[in-house]
Amino acid sequence: MIEQIEQEEMKIIVFQLKDKEYALPVNHVKAIEKILHITRVPRTVPFIKGVINLRGVIIPIIDLRIRFALDEQVYTEQTRIIIVTLDGMDAGLIVDSANDVIDIFMDTIEPQPDVVGSVADEFISGVVKLDKRLLILLNLEKVLNPEETLLSVKEG
Amino acid sequence: MDMNQYLEVFIDESKEHLQMCSEHLLELEKEPQNLSIVNEIFRSAHTLKGMSATMGYEDLANLTHKMENVLDAIRNQKTVLTPDIFDVIFQAVDHLEAMVMSIADGGDGKRNVQEVVAKLQRIENGESPLSSSNDDLSLPAGNPVKKQEQDSIYDEFELTVLQQSSDQGFESYEITIELRDDCLLKGARVFMVFEILEKSGEVIKTTPPVDQLEEERFDQSFKVTVVTKESAENLQKKIMKVSEIDKVIITKLDLSELRLAVTKQEEVETQSKTLISNQSSEKIVEEKKTKNGKPAGNKTIRVNIERLDTLLNLFEELVIDRGRLEQISKELDNQELHESVERMSRVTGDLQNIILNMRMVPVDTVFNRFPKMIRQLARDLNKKVNLEIVGADTELDRTVIDEIGDPLVHLLRNAMDHGIETPENRLQNGKPEEGTIFLKAYHSGNHVFIEIKDDGAGIKRNRVVTKAIGNGILTAQQADTLSDKQVYELIFASGFSTADKISDVSGRGVGLDVVKNTIESLGGSVTIDSLEGEGSTFLIQLPLTLSIISVMLVEIQNEKFAVPLTSIIETAIIKKADILHAHNQQVIDFRGKVLPLLFLKDIMEVPTVKDEDDFYSVVIVRKGDKLAGLVVDSFIGQQEIVLKSLGEYLTSAFAISGATILGDGKVALIIDCNALIM
Numbered sequence: 001m002i003e004q005i006e007q008e009e010m011k012i013i014v015f016q017l018k019d020k021e022y023a024l025p026v027n028h029v030k031a032i033e034k035i036l037h038i039t040r041v042p043r044t045v046p047f048i049k050g051v052i053n054l055r056g057v058i059i060p061i062i063d064l065r066i067r068f069a070l071d072e073q074v075y076t077e078q079t080r081i082i083i084v085t086l087d088g089m090d091a092g093l094i095v096d097s098a099n100d101v102i103d104i105f106m107d108t109i110e111p112q113p114d115v116v117g118s119v120a121d122e123f124i125s126g127v128v129k130l131d132k133r134l135l136i137l138l139n140l141e142k143v144l145n146p147e148e149t150l151l152s153v154k155e156g
Numbered sequence: 157m158d159m160n161q162y163l164e165v166f167i168d169e170s171k172e173h174l175q176m177c178s179e180h181l182l183e184l185e186k187e188p189q190n191l192s193i194v195n196e197i198f199r200s201a202h203t204l205k206g207m208s209a210t211m212g213y214e215d216l217a218n219l220t221h222k223m224e225n226v227l228d229a230i231r232n233q234k235t236v237l238t239p240d241i242f243d244v245i246f247q248a249v250d251h252l253e254a255m256v257m258s259i260a261d262g263g264d265g266k267r268n269v270q271e272v273v274a275k276l277q278r279i280e281n282g283e284s285p286l287s288s289s290n291d292d293l294s295l296p297a298g299n300p301v302k303k304q305e306q307d308s309i310y311d312e313f314e315l316t317v318l319q320q321s322s323d324q325g326f327e328s329y330e331i332t333i334e335l336r337d338d339c340l341l342k343g344a345r346v347f348m349v350f351e352i353l354e355k356s357g358e359v360i361k362t363t364p365p366v367d368q369l370e371e372e373r374f375d376q377s378f379k380v381t382v383v384t385k386e387s388a389e390n391l392q393k394k395i396m397k398v399s400e401i402d403k404v405i406i407t408k409l410d411l412s413e414l415r416l417a418v419t420k421q422e423e424v425e426t427q428s429k430t431l432i433s434n435q436s437s438e439k440i441v442e443e444k445k446t447k448n449g450k451p452a453g454n455k456t457i458r459v460n461i462e463r464l465d466t467l468l469n470l471f472e473e474l475v476i477d478r479g480r481l482e483q484i485s486k487e488l489d490n491q492e493l494h495e496s497v498e499r500m501s502r503v504t505g506d507l508q509n510i511i512l513n514m515r516m517v518p519v520d521t522v523f524n525r526f527p528k529m530i531r532q533l534a535r536d537l538n539k540k541v542n543l544e545i546v547g548a549d550t551e552l553d554r555t556v557i558d559e560i561g562d563p564l565v566h567l568l569r570n571a572m573d574h575g576i577e578t579p580e581n582r583l584q585n586g587k588p589e590e591g592t593i594f595l596k597a598y599h600s601g602n603h604v605f606i607e608i609k610d611d612g613a614g615i616k617r618n619r620v621v622t623k624a625i626g627n628g629i630l631t632a633q634q635a636d637t638l639s640d641k642q643v644y645e646l647i648f649a650s651g652f653s654t655a656d657k658i659s660d661v662s663g664r665g666v667g668l669d670v671v672k673n674t675i676e677s678l679g680g681s682v683t684i685d686s687l688e689g690e691g692s693t694f695l696i697q698l699p700l701t702l703s704i705i706s707v708m709l710v711e712i713q714n715e716k717f718a719v720p721l722t723s724i725i726e727t728a729i730i731k732k733a734d735i736l737h738a739h740n741q742q743v744i745d746f747r748g749k750v751l752p753l754l755f756l757k758d759i760m761e762v763p764t765v766k767d768e769d770d771f772y773s774v775v776i777v778r779k780g781d782k783l784a785g786l787v788v789d790s791f792i793g794q795q796e797i798v799l800k801s802l803g804e805y806l807t808s809a810f811a812i813s814g815a816t817i818l819g820d821g822k823v824a825l826i827i828d829c830n831a832l833i834m
Contacts, residue, residue: 016579019715037821037822037823039715039815039822039823039824039825040173040715041758041806041812041825042761042762042810042811042812042825043760043761043809043810043811044806044809048806050823051802051803051806051815051823051825052823053821053822053823054471055470055473056468056469056470056471056472056473056817057469057800057803058800058801058802058803058815058817058823059803060802060803060805061807089729089804089805090805091801091803091805101390134239141306143589144805146804146805146806146807
């Protein structure tokens with residue numbers, strides 16, 4: 001059983017944030033959009049940039065740079081919103097650029113090394129080494145923790 | 157095999173079948189002799205059994221199986237329906253419902269049902285379901301002859317006659333007369349038997365009816381019920397003198413037993429006398445339902461509400477594009493483009509109506525659980541109540557339907573508990589023993605009204621006033637100036653609900669503030685009318701749909717917000733110089749009232765880009781009786797918008813009740829005035 005899973009292939013979406021490449025399993029990704037008009041939602045945590053209209057559905061947007069405590073950057077032509085879904089919960093992640101869709105073998109995923117960089121460990125579920133690239137697999141559950149938005153609303 | 161993919165269908169259909177069971181049981185209770193209803197129930201139960209066995213829910217299947225056995229016995233007339241048996245079957249259905257709910261909530265559908273299974277088993281064995289004390293209710297097992305003979309049912313009139321005759325010392329007999337196989341002149345024999353009977357007593361009832369007897373439309377035997385002072389033996393001898401008669405069986409009638417068997421039927425009869433007008437409309441609904449329920453004539457399909465939402469979302473995109481196209485066509489001024497865009501606008505307009513209508517559900521889906529609830533409450537409280545439902549086919553948006561159930565349950569319970577008096581009290585006050593609760597739904601304009609009316613005790617003004625003064629909600633002076641209606645409104649005050657003793661003082665007010673809040677959160681309102689001693693009426697007004705609301709769009713700096721019209725009293729422009737200060741709070745004098753000013757710019761933390769001018773645009777909003785002025789930069793105008801939630805991730809943001817998409821495709825937030833006013 002375990003053998004089988006390890007042999008399995010996984011499609012991942014690779015995106016850029018500052019100087020590192022991150023990855024998300026494709027089954028969590030609904031769409032990749034160029035930057036749209038974002039309506040600010042007052043009194044929420046800073047990393048929630050607001051909401052957008054994605055084909056009639058209102059979707060909250062998280063700026064991953066702020067979420068990961070990296071320095072903010074002005075959105076450019078390359079900036080993308082990755083629409084992700086987790087247990088019926090939709091959200092958009094703002095990233096510097098979306099680079100690639102690639103297949104990886106499950107057994108190439110390694111547990112996160114102790115030193116990954118500036119991103120808090122809790123957001124990372126593992127790393128993948130691909131030739132000379134190092135892809136950081138995101139832990140979507142942690143990134144999209146609705147508790148954190150609620151808490152901040154109460155405090156506000 | 158993986159059953160999960162069928163789970164949703166299974167749950168939906170089980171609920172449907174159980175609902176059918178409940179409805180039919182209530183019907184059967186009204187006409188216990190109608191075996192076709194038993195058949196319907198049996199069919200639902202049978203399907204349910206099959207489904208749950210396939211899905212592997214053994215407990216569910218077992219209980220259904222037991223229930224089915226009892227139903228089978230009833231339909232084959234092996235068991236006579238008594239109120240006790242009804243109770244047990246209802247209990248079984250309740251358990252089944254609980255099991256299905258548990259499965260729907262992700263549980264395993266297991267439940268301790270031994271008690272009810274044992275009861276069902278006893279009924280199946282022909283014993284009384286309660287085993288002891290109530291022996292007189294069920295027929296002793298092992299006396300099939302008697303059972304068979306008891307199955308003729310007497311109506312209220314016949315029973316009264318029987319009762320009166322027995323009071324005067326007459327005996328009632330049920331006589332079964334069997335003619336010989338070779339009897340040629342059956343009609344003549346019947347005539348002769350009748351002549352004998354009429355000399356010695358009075359014929360109350362015949363089975364089959366007299367006209368059929370006269371036309372010889374019966375087999376070899378017929379049944380006659382007589383009241384007489386003669387003994388059974390004498391009667392038998394006299395009848396046996398008529399030639400060509402094979403057998404005469406005479407049974408003495410036990411009136412108390414008959415009474416019990418028909419109590420339920422009686423109720424129906426009284427009901428039908430008082431409510432003839434409503435029955436027709438009810439019937440129409442019922443007919444409709446049976447039509448829908450039959451798979452053969454089924455012209456509807458089940459659609460997941462999420463798919464409808466998706467459809468609506470896609471459609472809105474289309475509407476936004478339509479707006480852009482209209483704009484472009486105006487600018488280009490091309491006749492052909494004009495025409496096709498115009499045609500497209502018309503078609504999309506129609507489409508919009510259709511899509512919105514798809515979300516409409518008849519209010520019956522909420523109402524249908526009430527008859528059973530009222531029946532149970534009536535038994536628990538020892539009250540006689542007739543629930544009358546009108547307009548169950550009135551349609552409401554699905555989202556409203558989902559929310560309205562609890563407030564209605566609350567109001568109905570209130571009416572049962574505190575409105576309707578005990579049968580003894582009612583008789584004393586010169587009212588019919590049986591109270592009536594009237595549940596009515598109807599459309600009017602852009603709203604749906606739901607009325608809950610009872611002919612109970614009504615609300616006692618004095619008691620409400622006393623309590624209100626006691627609670628400090630009101631002063632004695634204020635109380636005198638209030639109209640009756642204003643006094644009744646007080647029972648919605650939250651202070652009333654928190655006081656435990658209120659239920660035995662005014663009889664109403666326990667948790668009614670919750671009802672009011674729920675209804676108001678749906679954009680509706682509730683009013684009370686009452687006449688002491690004659691009953692109360694609660695009138696609920698609801699918007700047809702929650703997904704479209706009227707708002708006032710306002711602008712603050714470069715951002716647009718929507719304020720629901722239901723919260724807005726009016727708009728005003730005020731001079732900065734007119735602002736007063738009180739307790740660090742800026743206020744204005746609005747028609748003699750002091751209103752606090754809320755600066756939306758600060759509350760919403762809008763970044764400043766433009767300079768302010770000397771005038772403020774103010775939206776006067778309310779929450780209940782409290783008013784406040786929302787300061788904005790400018791009004792854009794009134795608009796109908798489609799309400800959307802902020803999504804699962806952002807379930808709640810401060811003072812924001814949702815969002816909408818404007819004509820330019822951008823999102824505007826809807827301000828929740830209730831959160832702004834304390």
